Amino acid sequence: MAASNYSLRVNRELLDPSFESYRLSLDAIPTYNVELDAAVEEVKLKDTHYTLEHMRAFGMYNYLHLDPWYEDSVLFVDCKGRVVSLTVTLDTALGKPREVFCTTAESSECEDRLCASLSFTSATWAALSDGTGRLYLLRSGKRGEGSNSKWEPLFSEDLGEPFTVLHSVSHVQDGLHTMEVLLLRIQKDLQDTKGSGYSVSLEWLTVTNTAAQGQEKKYEVRKRRVLRGKSVPHYAAVAPQGKGLMVASDKPFVFTHVDGCAVDQKEAEPMEVEKTDPIYFWQQTGEDITVCVRTPKGLTKEEVQFKLKPDNISIGVQGFPPLLQGQMFASVDPEASAWIIKNDKSLEVTLQKRSEGPMWPELVMGDRRGEYVMSDEQAALIHERLTHLTSEDLNGNPEVDKPPCNNQELEDCDVFPEDSSSLTHFDAESLKPTQVVNLGSNQYLFTVDVNPSEMPCLCLRHDVDALLWQPRPDQPGNMWEHIATFNALGYVQASKREKKFATCAPNFSYASLCECLRRAFIYRQPAPVETVLFNRKQGRQIGQVAKQQVASLDSDKPILGFRATNERLFILTAANLFVLKVNNN
Numbered sequence: 001m002a003a004s005n006y007s008l009r010v011n012r013e014l015l016d017p018s019f020e021s022y023r024l025s026l027d028a029i030p031t032y033n034v035e036l037d038a039a040v041e042e043v044k045l046k047d048t049h050y051t052l053e054h055m056r057a058f059g060m061y062n063y064l065h066l067d068p069w070y071e072d073s074v075l076f077v078d079c080k081g082r083v084v085s086l087t088v089t090l091d092t093a094l095g096k097p098r099e100v101f102c103t104t105a106e107s108s109e110c111e112d113r114l115c116a117s118l119s120f121t122s123a124t125w126a127a128l129s130d131g132t133g134r135l136y137l138l139r140s141g142k143r144g145e146g147s148n149s150k151w152e153p154l155f156s157e158d159l160g161e162p163f164t165v166l167h168s169v170s171h172v173q174d175g176l177h178t179m180e181v182l183l184l185r186i187q188k189d190l191q192d193t194k195g196s197g198y199s200v201s202l203e204w205l206t207v208t209n210t211a212a213q214g215q216e217k218k219y220e221v222r223k224r225r226v227l228r229g230k231s232v233p234h235y236a237a238v239a240p241q242g243k244g245l246m247v248a249s250d251k252p253f254v255f256t257h258v259d260g261c262a263v264d265q266k267e268a269e270p271m272e273v274e275k276t277d278p279i280y281f282w283q284q285t286g287e288d289i290t291v292c293v294r295t296p297k298g299l300t301k302e303e304v305q306f307k308l309k310p311d312n313i314s315i316g317v318q319g320f321p322p323l324l325q326g327q328m329f330a331s332v333d334p335e336a337s338a339w340i341i342k343n344d345k346s347l348e349v350t351l352q353k354r355s356e357g358p359m360w361p362e363l364v365m366g367d368r369r370g371e372y373v374m375s376d377e378q379a380a381l382i383h384e385r386l387t388h389l390t391s392e393d394l395n396g397n398p399e400v401d402k403p404p405c406n407n408q409e410l411e412d413c414d415v416f417p418e419d420s421s422s423l424t425h426f427d428a429e430s431l432k433p434t435q436v437v438n439l440g441s442n443q444y445l446f447t448v449d450v451n452p453s454e455m456p457c458l459c460l461r462h463d464v465d466a467l468l469w470q471p472r473p474d475q476p477g478n479m480w481e482h483i484a485t486f487n488a489l490g491y492v493q494a495s496k497r498e499k500k501f502a503t504c505a506p507n508f509s510y511a512s513l514c515e516c517l518r519r520a521f522i523y524r525q526p527a528p529v530e531t532v533l534f535n536r537k538q539g540r541q542i543g544q545v546a547k548q549q550v551a552s553l554d555s556d557k558p559i560l561g562f563r564a565t566n567e568r569l570f571i572l573t574a575a576n577l578f579v580l581k582v583n584n585n
Contacts (some may be wrong), residue, residue, distance in 0.1 A: 006435040007366040008442070008469065009327055010462065011482040012311065019487040022523055022548035029522070029551045030581040032091050034126040038230060039574045040560055043131065051196040055165065056232040062501060064561020064572040068452035069123040070144030074563055074570050074577075075100070077116040083128065083151070087144050088568060091581050101138060101151040103130040114162040119181070119566060120452070127152065127181050129165045134158050137207060137219060155207060155219040157509040160183055163203070167456070169236040177209040179219075180242040184232070184407040195230065202227040202236060202253060204245060219306055224260070225431070229253035234444040235423070235458045239473040244434075246471055249424040250445060255431040263431065278371035279323055280338045286357050291315075291334075291349040291370075295324050298344055306347075308334045310354065313364065315339075315347065320370040330355060379447060423458075424478035425479060435479050448564075450483070457483070459504065461490030466511065468504070484508040487546060489523060496521070501562035509583060510570055514562045520571060522549040522582060553578055 032544045040162075045059050067073040073087040074332040076097075081104070084097035103116070114131040121127050123143070137155035163183040170179050182204055187200035206223040225374075227247070235248035247253050280293040293315050305322075308316040310331045316322035336352035363370060420440040424433045426445065443461040448468070450457050455471040466489035469480045484505065489511050493499060498515040505511075514520040526544035553571060561572030569580040 005368060006437050006479065007362070008437055008460075008480055009365045009478070009482065010467065012331075014467075014482060015465065016485070016487050016526070018382055019372070019526070019546070021488070022492070022546050025547040025549050027547075027549065029548045029549055030091065031489065031551060031553070031578040032094055032581070033554070034086065034094050034097065034577040034579070035576055036078065036410045036577060038080050038082070040572060041077050041079045041116055042560055042574060043113060048112075048343060049186075050080050051186070051198050053198060053200055054194070055231045057184060057186060057200075058114055060166070060500065061117075062563075064519070064563050064564035064570060064577075065118045065120070066449070066565065066570070067120055067143060068449035068506075069120060070549060072565050072568055073144045074561075074572075075118060075484075076561060076572060077103075077118070081116075081130065083118065085143070086577060088579060091568075094579065097577070098148070099150075100143075101128070101136075101153070103128075103134075103136070106424075107211065112162055114164060115164075117164040119165045119168040121179055121181075122451075125170050125179065127168040127179070128185070129163055130162075130566075132163055133160055133162045135163075135165070135181065135183070135205075137181075152363040154217050157221070159183070159203075159205075162189060166202075166233075169238050169240060169242065171241045173208070173242070176373045178222075178242065179207045180238040181207065182236055182238055182245070184236070186232070190283065192230075200229050200232055200253075202233070202247070204228075204238065208244060224258070225255060226257040227253040227426075228256045235447055235456070237455050237471070239425075239428075239455060239471075240453070242428060243427045244428050244473050245426040246424065246455065246473070247426070248421070248439065252422065252424070255426070258431070278369060280363075280370040281373050282363050283373050283375060284360060287357070289351040289353065289360070289363065291351065291363065292342070293347045293349065295323070295341075295345060295347050296320075297349070299341055301341060304339070304341070304347065306339055306349075308332070308337055308351075312333060313351075315349065324364060324367065324370070326367055328364055329360040329362050330358070379435050413425075421479070426510065427474065435476070437480070443490065445490070446504070448504055448506065450506045459502075461493075464488050464491035466493070468508065486511045486523065486528070492523065499557060503562060503564045505564050505566045505583070507566045509566065512562075512563075512564055512582075514559050514571065516558055518555065518559075520551045520553070520562075520580070522551065522569070524548070524563050551580055 040063055045054060063076050065075045075083060075085045077083055081102055082099045083101040083365050085100050086097040116131045117129045119127045124141055126138045126140050127172050128138055135157055139154050140151045140153040141149045163185045166182045166184050166292055168181040185201040186198050187201050204225040205221055207219050208222045209217055210220045211218040229249055229251050231250040233247050233249040237246055280291055281290045295317055303317040303318040306319055312327055314322050315324040331354040333352040333354055337350060339347055339349040342348050365512045420438055423437040423439055425435040427434050445459040445461055447456050449457050457468050457470050459466050466486040467482055468484040470483045472479055472481055493513055496513055499513050502513045510522055510524045512520060512522045524547045526546040529545050555573050555576055557573035559571055559573060562571045567583045569582050571578040
């Protein structure tokens with residue numbers, strides 16, 4: 001597994017430390033119902049699909065697809081193999097979903113069939129899997145309101161075992177129209193004798209128009225790349241122009257084959273962080289931090305370039321690049337901080353913490369060029385606190401206040417997994433990971449398209465909040481940007497035992513969760529209140545309130561699809577499509 005070499009940088013201006021709670025609102029949410037002509041094509045898991053990965057990939061599949069290129073336009077596949085579309089402009093005059101494409105009749109006869117899946121490649125193209133192993137690339141033309149044209153299949157090929165389409169993008173490469181498509185399979189793994197017997201496969205296809213100028217368009221698979229892992233990815237998407245791939249998963253993925261040829265695993269091994277002498281050393285107490293930066297011998301104070309802000313630091317020597325620069329883990333007090341030159345070859349900086357008590361896991365976010373030095377007192381204190389937890393000695397007196405335990409008493413559930421959850425960016429040329437983020441403490445929540453011309457965003461839990469991250473593959477120094485926060489949503493969603501889907505509006509005005517049956521929960525961003533409210537405990541006036549609303553559907557069918565736009569929430573069951581008017585323009 002690749003070593004973590006990158007940290008997610010939280011934009012503290014988007015956090016609200018004074019957020020209290022959501023207030024339940026009894027305001028009714030206008031709900032409209034569209035009865036479907038044919039039931040949604042829900043594929044039940046078979047006895048052979050017994051693993052947790054099968055359940056994650058296919059049992060919890062979202063059958064409703066939101067077109068990010070055209071607002072309030074949703075699509076799904078019905079039991080007749082038809083791709084049907086509904087675009088909403090007036091809630092009180094909802095029309096019937098319209099057929100835009102139909103797969104072949106033989107597709108329903110496949111024994112190992114999976115759920116049909118759809119991905120919007122561009123404003124005029126889409127990728128479709130019928131669940132049997134056939135991939136369609138469809139020229140849709142302009143979609144959305146007022147479009148009545150049927151989709152035209154310009155590529156249709158059987159690619160072997162059934163799969164689902166995770167993501168696709170369209171671009172022009174060397175003057176040729178090219179589409180990148182990412183497929184997911186769960187396959188038997190004969191080499192896995194101790195686990196479930198299955199492995200997860202991601203296949204990255206590059207499909208290109210090979211027709212000469214003036215001839216009819218002809219698309220062929222130009223390149224096939226295969227990655228394998230042991231867990232279904234939470235997030236997987238191809239970067240614009242096909243320049244890379246991002247995967248968030250509980251266990252690591254590695255490239256195994258390119259165009260049918262095995263990849264040399266020694267060359268494809270994830271990079272190890274090069275071991276070099278630390279540029280700086282740092283220590284901390286609950287009140288302050290001391291940093292010792294190595295500098296050229298004979299340094300004078302005139303040559304020192306030192307800039308300090310509450311959240312950022314820059315230390316350098318005149319004529320050289322900065323030795324230490326970036327956003328600090330937490331805020332400091334610049335007025336109470338200072339630096340001195342020691343022995344003409346190092347710079348010692350003392351930083352006063354704004355918040356006393358919490359220990360920092362790192363000095364500068366994402367900087368791995370320094371070394372943390374623990375004082376003898378700190379090491380002794382930690383050792384004393386942990387001594388009672390582990391011991392190789394048998395417990396002769398189990399009645400004492402803090403009885404020790406030995407490693408023979410540990411069970412499988414007590415063992416920390418070797419592979420922690422990670423978010424990885426792979427380079428398209430080298431097939432090696434370039435940035436790796438350890439997500440061990442950041443639970444994945446959901447994926448949402450905010451801007452269709454960019455990669456999908458992923459939402460992660462940070463403490464009690466839910467933070468939305470926009471991938472920026474063209475910015476290696478800031479590859480994942482924190483763009484929005486949903487206060488306390490990380491804590492709230494953890495309490496929903498029946499939660500099935502989660503999403504948010506592309507403009508971040510609300511987030512929403514739904515249960516397996518009937519109920520949906522809407523959590524709005526704080527908004528000004530019209531009346532005067534006071535906090536009884538603190539005696540202060542409340543200027544903003546974050547509302548929570550609950551919608552209950554008039555249906556006893558399981559929820560199969562769940563998508564949100566800026567104005568509406570779409571909920572799909574086997575026989576109905578519900579449209580909830582959440583916001584007004």
